[in-house]
Amino acid sequence: MSNKGEVRRGLMLVISSPSGAGKTTLARKLMGEFEDVALSVSVTTREARPGETDGQDYHFRSHDQFTRMIAERGFLEWAKVFDHYYGTPRADTEEKLANGKDVLFDVDWQGADALHDQVPNDCVSVFVLPPSIEALEQRLSARPGSTPEIVARRMADAKAEIRHWRRYDYCIINDDLEEAYGQLRRILLVERTKRLRQHNLEDHVRALLGEG
Numbered sequence: 001m002s003n004k005g006e007v008r009r010g011l012m013l014v015i016s017s018p019s020g021a022g023k024t025t026l027a028r029k030l031m032g033e034f035e036d037v038a039l040s041v042s043v044t045t046r047e048a049r050p051g052e053t054d055g056q057d058y059h060f061r062s063h064d065q066f067t068r069m070i071a072e073r074g075f076l077e078w079a080k081v082f083d084h085y086y087g088t089p090r091a092d093t094e095e096k097l098a099n100g101k102d103v104l105f106d107v108d109w110q111g112a113d114a115l116h117d118q119v120p121n122d123c124v125s126v127f128v129l130p131p132s133i134e135a136l137e138q139r140l141s142a143r144p145g146s147t148p149e150i151v152a153r154r155m156a157d158a159k160a161e162i163r164h165w166r167r168y169d170y171c172i173i174n175d176d177l178e179e180a181y182g183q184l185r186r187i188l189l190v191e192r193t194k195r196l197r198q199h200n201l202e203d204h205v206r207a208l209l210g211e212g
């Protein structure tokens with residue numbers, strides 16, 4: 001908050017990776033540490049995996065419901081990823097940002113591109129890479145609900161996702177989890193320090209100069 005009670009406009013931290021590289025794990029750790037970071041819960045037409053909760057991991061919706069949300073301009077962005085539709089609800093994001101929360105987005109490269117285009121000044125993007133293709137396959141196989149077919153499909157799509165790495169502001173290789181997490185939290189902290197994001201600076205400097 002500034003001297004005038006102005007609420008800081010939060011930043012949009014976009015995390016992408018090939019499925020299985022660990023972005024959900026990293027995002028959860030960030031939310032666990034920082035109370036003022038809120039996750040954007042996407043809407044999807046895919047089935048919930050074992051252990052996933054509606055409203056918490058995703059809003060699981062039918063194809064018809066998803067199409068209606070597109071028509072009502074309910075999404076900030078949406079995309080078809082693998083065989084399903086995924087979208088970022090617009091109203092929810094706006095409310096969190098206006099309340100000074102940083103919002104974390106777990107979206108694919110199409111979502112990252114769309115968010116960057118719409119709000120270039122608020123958006124910071126991070127790409128998470130696996131240490132090796134073998135490690136990626138192991139992580140996908142170990143995930144609850146995975147089948148050999150799902151793993152094969154996601155491995156085939158992983159390289160297509162990885163090819164978009166240059167579009168991101170930051171890249172993290174998720175080999176050792178704690179090290180990768182340390183990099184992610186440093187990105188958040190340094191981006192918060194950017195002059196344009198510190199809305200109380202004008203007043204602070206004026207007071208320092210005796211011009212307040």
Ligand code: ADP
Pocket residue numbers: 017018019020021022023024025026139140142143174175176177178180
């Ligand atoms: P994504 O969200 O990118 O699809 P997840 O976060 O679901 O990936 O991670 C996939 C699997 O890999 C999970 O079982 C997770 O516990 C595991 N995992 C994540 N990061 C690491 C790491 N650094 N080392 C070993 N396993 C990891």
Ligand code: 5GP
Pocket residue numbers: 016017018019042043046077078079081086087088106107108109110111112
């Ligand atoms: P999963 O099915 O493994 O949860 O997610 C599959 C892919 O969809 C991941 O790359 C994830 O980042 C992406 N994704 C999840 N939600 C959204 C969203 O709202 N928009 C876009 N563009 N991608 C999303």
